[in-house]
Amino acid sequence: MRLILLGPPGAGKGTQAQRLVEKHGIPQLSTGDMLRAAVAAQTEVGKRAKAVMDAGELVSDEIVNAIVAERIDQADAAKGFILDGYPRTLAQADAVGAMLNKRGAELDAVVELVVDDKALVGRILKRAADAKAAGQPVRKDDNAEVFDERLREYYKKTAPLIGYYYAKGKLVGVDGMATIDEVTKEIDGVLAKLS
Ligand code: AMP
Secondary structure, three states: OEEEEEOOOOOOHHHHHHHHHHHHOOOEEEHHHHHHHHHHOOOHHHHHHHHHHHOOOOOOHHHHHHHHHHHOOOHHHOOOEEEEOOOOOHHHHHHHHHHHHHOOOOOOEEEEEEOOHHHHHHHHHHHHHHHHHOOOOOOOOOOHHHHHHHHHHHHHHHOHHHHHHHHOOOEEEEEOOOOHHHHHHHHHHHHHHHO
8 A cells, every 4th residue: 555644743743643554564755754753863865854854844845755755665665655745846746646656556545634724733742841851852843933834845845746646546634633643533434444
């Protein structure tokens, strides 16, 4: 199964992706996680991405597409994967389409987590507070100021993907304001209909 989780920051993509990993035994490919790992390891990519990420802007398509192209060729992704936070631009959507095409594979669905913007900043601030309380590192972009920029980037560059995938007949909207368990159940129902 090859799935894209689409939605603004704080919509619950990461949380739902983890549940799908457990249920379906396919990996979560989070470009945010991969980029944060590159920043922590101070690789060339990490050095190029750090300031952009800290400002809440999008890393270049070129960098992100290259990371994903390499990642989907790893053995654990052969049966499928859940893309979390990718694609985020129309150019990335075209790129992933071409990557899959080249490998004779296809996207099964794009699940859009539909949320109310007003709830998002609160979720992000809670994630930061929870990480701090658990003694975990707090993401530098999980604060109200950077969040505003992340949301602007989402509407400017990522939201057009909703129409893009709708036109391809791949888009499924799920109510992301429901509880975590309810959202999981709704996604399960969507996936059951696909198979
Ligand atoms: P996330 O963990 O998905 O919220 O991503 C954190 C940050 O990493 C974003 O604000 C971007 O700066 C960068 N990033 C993650 N995924 C992408 C992507 N697909 N395209 C461009 N930048 C990305």
